[in-house]
Amino acid sequence: xxxxxxxxxIRPPLHQYIxxxxxxxxxxxxxxxxxxxxxxxxxxxxxxxxxxAIRCLTSAWKVKFPNIRTLAGVVAELTLYQEFVGHRxxxxxxxxxxWSLEFPISKFNQRRVSMAKYLAELYNYRMVESSVxxxxxxxxITFAVSYDRNVESELDQPDNLMRLRLVLTILDTCGVFFSxxxxxxxxxxxxxxxxxxxxxxxxxxxxxxxxxxxxxxxFGIKDMLLSLRPKLKPYKTLQExxxxxxxxxxxxxxxxxxxxxxxxxxxVTA
Amino acid sequence: xxxxxSKEKPPSKVIIxxxxxxxxxxxxxxxxxxxxxxxxxxxxxxxxxxxxPTFSRAYINFLNLEEIFTFQDKFxxxxxxxxxxxxxxxxxxxxxxxxIPLRHEPGAKEDK
Numbered sequence: 001x002x003x004x005x006x007x008x009x010i011r012p013p014l015h016q017y018i019x020x021x022x023x024x025x026x027x028x029x030x031x032x033x034x035x036x037x038x039x040x041x042x043x044x045x046x047x048x049x050x051x052x053a054i055r056c057l058t059s060a061w062k063v064k065f066p067n068i069r070t071l072a073g074v075v076a077e078l079t080l081y082q083e084f085v086g087h088r089x090x091x092x093x094x095x096x097x098x099w100s101l102e103f104p105i106s107k108f109n110q111r112r113v114s115m116a117k118y119l120a121e122l123y124n125y126r127m128v129e130s131s132v133x134x135x136x137x138x139x140x141i142t143f144a145v146s147y148d149r150n151v152e153s154e155l156d157q158p159d160n161l162m163r164l165r166l167v168l169t170i171l172d173t174c175g176v177f178f179s180x181x182x183x184x185x186x187x188x189x190x191x192x193x194x195x196x197x198x199x200x201x202x203x204x205x206x207x208x209x210x211x212x213x214x215x216x217x218x219f220g221i222k223d224m225l226l227s228l229r230p231k232l233k234p235y236k237t238l239q240e241x242x243x244x245x246x247x248x249x250x251x252x253x254x255x256x257x258x259x260x261x262x263x264x265x266x267x268v269t270a
Numbered sequence: 271x272x273x274x275x276s277k278e279k280p281p282s283k284v285i286i287x288x289x290x291x292x293x294x295x296x297x298x299x300x301x302x303x304x305x306x307x308x309x310x311x312x313x314x315x316x317x318x319x320x321x322x323p324t325f326s327r328a329y330i331n332f333l334n335l336e337e338i339f340t341f342q343d344k345f346x347x348x349x350x351x352x353x354x355x356x357x358x359x360x361x362x363x364x365x366x367x368x369x370i371p372l373r374h375e376p377g378a379k380e381d382k
Contacts, residue, residue: 051314083371092314094366095287095327103322128367135366 014049018042018056026074027067036077044082054085058092060118061111068114072121079127086127093119097136097166101143104155109162116166120173130183133170137190140167141197149204158206161217167194168220175228191225192248195234196241203238282332283310285365286345289326290352291316298328301350306341307333310370325358331370 011019021038025031044050057075060068079086093115100112116136123133140163144155156163178187198221207213225234235241289298295313299305310331316324332338346362 087367087369087371088312088314090367090369091285091329091365095285096324098287098366099324105322108322132367 015052018053022056022071023062026063027070032070032074036074039074039078040081044085050085054088054092057085058089058096060093061114063114065114065117068117069121069124072118072125072127075122076125076127090122090128090132093122094132094136098139098143101139101155101163104157104160104162109165112162112166113169116169117173120170123174124177130178130186133174134186134190137167137170138193141193145197147200158201158204159211161201161214164198164201164217164221168217168224171224171228175224178228187228189248191229191232192241192244195221195225196238196245199235199238199241279368280335281364281368282335282338283365283368283370284330284332284338284341285363286328286330287325287361287363288358289316289328289360290350290356290358291318291323291325292352293326293350295328298326302345306330306337309333329365 017038021035025035039053042049042053044053056062057071057078060071063071075086075089096115097112097119100108100115119128119133119136122128123130144153145163146153146156152158175187178184198217202213202218222234225232235244286302292315294315298313305311308330311329313328314326316326330341332341342362345360348360350358350360352358
């Protein structure tokens, strides 16, 4: 039994209390204000207390999925009193998402999805700008991704669809707010690249009649497009998406060369 | 509604990632000494969990933007060692989230 007991973590009472507030009480009816009050009472000047509390407030995969929104709300409110807390949580969430792309181990799948959801909820509570969300969205479809069907990426293997799940989680949570101004334009561009990524993955030889591409992902993309851009005609083929990407990039290059005439086009495209 | 701020400042907040999980702030500061001129710095110790570590990391908001490139030249890919001699090549890049608190001291705004 000594071997067993060595696995039981003994936590200081304050740590236990913070965990209780966030992982047990959060989501109970009427608990949010109480939790916030208790969190405000912590001694945030004590680096040990602060770093433990921030770590707990970052670990969105430890709360029930529907409570992730509540957690983001608590963080947004707490940040009004302890500004550095919100910033550190955002830094930590972004690092966790990046780390999880560097270690695409399936046992972290729930953690990945929870953190993607958390980032999107933090955006909804105005803790991050849309540009930060788009950085993550682009990272999902570019970081260590191979768009060459003869080269297999170790970090984004052909049959691994986690990146698409993360993107759908984010867009289903906050995409509705990318509806005007710069954020709208950013989403319009992104959806071109996303459709290319989706159709490229779908076209890989790993998918066969016996092992078909999951319809849940196809429907997820279709529903997301229909809800965020009802007038958009989704690309039907990989070639169609590839042409759209090429046209978009030509357009961007033209704009770039107009803004910076000293930039020679042959240099840019080389 | 688009909430992107129109004031676009050049990035100045840098993250040093993938440091040894067991590294302490003291050891980090010693190894990169001198710490570049900055108005914001913090260090987060990693965690050894589920057999896959999360790494230590540090954030620096540079006051002199030119210094970022010499710092990156020196420390991007620089191999840090833990006590057991395991190698951890660091990654130095702009932090994806560039905001820093207006008041940098934790608890600077009194919560009464």
